[in-house]
Amino acid sequence: MNVSEDQLASWSQAPSETEDQKCLTAISAVGDALRARFGNSVKLIRQGSHTNRTNIRADSDVDVVALHTGYYFGDTAFLSAADKSRYEQNFVAADYSFAQYKNDVEQALRSVFGDAVNRRNKCLRVNGGWNRTTADVVPAYEHKRFSTYQSVSALGIEFVTDQGARIVSFPEQHYANGVRKNDDTRRVFKAAVRILKHVRNRLAEQRIIVPDSMSSYFVECLVWNVPNDGFGKSTWREVVESVTGKIWNDMRNPSIATNYAEVSDLHWLLRGGTRTAQQAEEFMLQAWRHVTQ
Numbered sequence: 001m002n003v004s005e006d007q008l009a010s011w012s013q014a015p016s017e018t019e020d021q022k023c024l025t026a027i028s029a030v031g032d033a034l035r036a037r038f039g040n041s042v043k044l045i046r047q048g049s050h051t052n053r054t055n056i057r058a059d060s061d062v063d064v065v066a067l068h069t070g071y072y073f074g075d076t077a078f079l080s081a082a083d084k085s086r087y088e089q090n091f092v093a094a095d096y097s098f099a100q101y102k103n104d105v106e107q108a109l110r111s112v113f114g115d116a117v118n119r120r121n122k123c124l125r126v127n128g129g130w131n132r133t134t135a136d137v138v139p140a141y142e143h144k145r146f147s148t149y150q151s152v153s154a155l156g157i158e159f160v161t162d163q164g165a166r167i168v169s170f171p172e173q174h175y176a177n178g179v180r181k182n183d184d185t186r187r188v189f190k191a192a193v194r195i196l197k198h199v200r201n202r203l204a205e206q207r208i209i210v211p212d213s214m215s216s217y218f219v220e221c222l223v224w225n226v227p228n229d230g231f232g233k234s235t236w237r238e239v240v241e242s243v244t245g246k247i248w249n250d251m252r253n254p255s256i257a258t259n260y261a262e263v264s265d266l267h268w269l270l271r272g273g274t275r276t277a278q279q280a281e282e283f284m285l286q287a288w289r290h291v292t293q
Contacts, residue, residue, distance in 0.1 A: 065140050177264060218269075
């Protein structure tokens with residue numbers, strides 16, 4: 001077998017407290033820089049594998065949303081025609097453009113971190129130092145999913161990339177659902193995600209898969225869709241066999257695969273976008289082979 005039970009047990013563990021402290025130091029430093037510029041208008045939301053405790057040592061960055069709570073993007077896709085008309089008639093454009101907000105966040109970070117700040121399409125990267133890890137800071141406005149003209153059914157974040165794409169996510173719901181899943185599986189869910197991330201990295205090193213085809217987020221979402229009883233096994237090898245086998249079979253059935261959801265349970269995982277069932281199917285097959293053969 002390529003991977004021993006001891007190795008799987010090691011991969012199931014979260015990074016050390018030292019690594020975790022470097023992440024927390026980075027988040028704190030970013031928060032201080034933004035409060036100096038925006039006061040209480042900007043709320044920090046931690047997201048990504050570090051916050052969700054599915055990170056491994058190779059996940060060296062932390063993801064932080066700089067959420068301006070004074071402005072929002074409205075999602076009216078679920079409104080009736082009458083409610084959508086009322087919304088549009090009463091809509092008032094923001095007096096502070098999102099592009100300007102991202103520029104201001106960049107300036108606030110540069111005033112503290114200087115040349116350590118690099119602007120990217122989706123975020124502002126603050127390179128790490130001796131005591132802190134690298135932080136990807138995502139400026140965002142609130143995203144309000146309206147169910148009626150005056151009712152919001154889901155509150156998330158939304159931002160516009162430098163290339164003009166609009167991206168919506170629900171990090172707080174993602175976190176809550178991940179915690180619930182982990183509790184319901186006796187802490188096995190997140191451990192299984194960490195194991196599969198290690199397996200993914202090995203497969204990428206061996207050029208069996210293309211690294212970009214299986215992001216950390218994609219892996220976590222796929223595993224989250226496995227029913228809880230799929231994690232109740234005696235060994236880590238049996239957990240991997242169960243999880244990869246279930247996902248592999250599901251990806252071969254379009255009627256099941258299309259109903260896979262993101263961990264927030266507010267977006268479909270495989271409907272539109274660049275993720276495909278074929279990518280997931282191939283990865284799970286290779287992961288199963290790597291661990292069991």
